[in-house]
Amino acid sequence: MTRDMVLRVVAKLLIPFILLFALYVQFHGDFGPGGGFQAGVVFAAAMVFYAVIYGLDNARRVLPDWLVESMIAAGVLLYLGVGFAGLMLGGNFLDYFVLDPDPVAGQHRGIFWVEAGVAITVSGVMLKIFYLFAGRGTDGEQ
Amino acid sequence: MEALIVNVLLAMMMVAVVVLARTRNLFAVIVLAGLYSFLMATVMVALDAVDVAMTEAAVGAGVSTVLLLGALHLCRSEEAKPVHKPWLPLAVTAATGLVLVYGTWDLPAFSDPEAPIHKHVAPRYLEEGPRETGIPNMVTAVLASYRGYDTLGETTVVFTAGAGIIALLRRRRRAAADKEAP
Numbered sequence: 001m002t003r004d005m006v007l008r009v010v011a012k013l014l015i016p017f018i019l020l021f022a023l024y025v026q027f028h029g030d031f032g033p034g035g036g037f038q039a040g041v042v043f044a045a046a047m048v049f050y051a052v053i054y055g056l057d058n059a060r061r062v063l064p065d066w067l068v069e070s071m072i073a074a075g076v077l078l079y080l081g082v083g084f085a086g087l088m089l090g091g092n093f094l095d096y097f098v099l100d101p102d103p104v105a106g107q108h109r110g111i112f113w114v115e116a117g118v119a120i121t122v123s124g125v126m127l128k129i130f131y132l133f134a135g136r137g138t139d140g141e142q
Numbered sequence: 143m144e145a146l147i148v149n150v151l152l153a154m155m156m157v158a159v160v161v162l163a164r165t166r167n168l169f170a171v172i173v174l175a176g177l178y179s180f181l182m183a184t185v186m187v188a189l190d191a192v193d194v195a196m197t198e199a200a201v202g203a204g205v206s207t208v209l210l211l212g213a214l215h216l217c218r219s220e221e222a223k224p225v226h227k228p229w230l231p232l233a234v235t236a237a238t239g240l241v242l243v244y245g246t247w248d249l250p251a252f253s254d255p256e257a258p259i260h261k262h263v264a265p266r267y268l269e270e271g272p273r274e275t276g277i278p279n280m281v282t283a284v285l286a287s288y289r290g291y292d293t294l295g296e297t298t299v300v301f302t303a304g305a306g307i308i309a310l311l312r313r314r315r316r317a318a319a320d321k322e323a324p
Contacts, residue, residue, distance in 0.1 A: 025196065030277045033192035035285060041200040048208050072304045079294055094290040104276035111277065111286040118297050125304030126205055132311040133212040 011053040018046035026119055030108070036115035040122030047123075048130050056134050068127045075121025082113045147188050155181045166221045172210045179203035193281060 026039035051059035083094040091098035096110025155178055162174040179202030186195035250257035267284055277283045285293055 029282050030279055032279065033281070034196065035193065035282050038193050038196045038200070041197055041205070045200045045204040048205055052208060069308070072301055076297055076301045079297055083290075083294070094294065096287060096290075104274075107275040107277070107287055110290075111275070111282065114286045114290060114293065115282070118293065121297050121301055121304075125300050125307075126201075128304050129307050130205065130209065130212075132307060133209050136212070136216060136311065 007053055011049060015046055015050055018042065018049065022046060026115065029115060030111065036118030037122050039115075040119040041126060043119070044123040044126030044130070047127055051130065051134065056131070060131070063127060065128075065131065068124050068131065071120050071124030072128060073121075075117040075119070075124060078117035078120065079114055082110055082117070086110070144188060148185055151181050151185045151188065155185075168214055168217075168219050168221055169211075171221070172207060172214060175210065176203045176207040179206070 022039045022043040025034035025042060026036065029035035029039070047059060047063060050062070082096075082099075086095040086098055087093055089098040094110075094114075096107045097103040098106060099109045100106035158174055158178045158181065162171055162178070165171050165174065179198055183195040183198040183203065186192070186198055254260075267280065267288060271280055271283045271288075272278060275283045275287050277287075
């Protein structure tokens with residue numbers, strides 16, 4: 001954690017915009033560059049930035065370990081769930097055309113949830129790796 | 143103009159790599175590696191691959207640099223002198239590099255529209271994609287819909303990497319706790 005006033009204030013100003021940009025990259029990925037992977041890493045980078053400036057303990061209070069670990073599995077399960085939803089509705093695995101009466105709307109729905117799954121897993125893994133690396137030095141001292 | 147920008151950036155990356163290899167201070171090495179990633183991200187922007195640039199800037203220059211700094215916190219900040227002479231590894235690396243350059247002579251020219259990879263399924267994606275998926279961004283349509291299986295595999299790889307890191311670093315911590323207990 002840093003006591004530098006300039007860094008703390010600038011971080012507080014920047015982090016909301018980085019998080020907003022992550023959401024923009026996620027939900028605008030159908031039209032502009034971006035998608036689940038990019039949104040996931042930008043979100044994780046914003047949280048790492050927060051942890052570097054305000055300390056690992058504060059970051060762990062915002063996104064606790066159990067939540068980050070659940071995100072790692074939840075994203076893959078969501079992706080698989082979209083695949084099995086296609087099977088249930090009479091299509092093939094990961095067939096989005098059957099997800100909605102209108103095939104094009106079905107494609108939109110499938111891609112939306114698949115990208116959400118990718119973003120959740122990627123940001124969870126990035127954050128977990130950072131937590132484990134950053135936590136090691138402090139654990140040794142205790 | 144674009145070729146000039148890319149070549150200047152690649153030359154700067156080459157300088158960064160040479161300095162990186164010669165530097166012994168690990169903090170400077172980490173900063174140079176971050177610089178290298180930012181230059182790579184800029185090359186990607188110049189080549190119109192903005193999504194790759196975003197990933198490179200966030201992962202390569204951002205998160206990796208922080209992780210390496212965290213690792214530096216656990217070890218000494220000066221690189222130890224190498225035990226062996228570098229000539230054999232240098233010769234192997236140079237030979238491999240020459241073989242790879244020889245291999246590129248057979249590849250189609252850079253961004254050649256007549257290359258076989260652009261003649262296989264790509265025209266069908268470009269022609270039918272917007273109508274079938276209703277999504278203007280071809281990258282998203284191919285990535286999440288046409289190549290949904292591949293992306294599922296990639297997501298599983300990321301999941302496996304996370305699970306592996308958890309398994310490796312967690313066990314170390316429990317072993318330390320066991321040592322303290324008795």
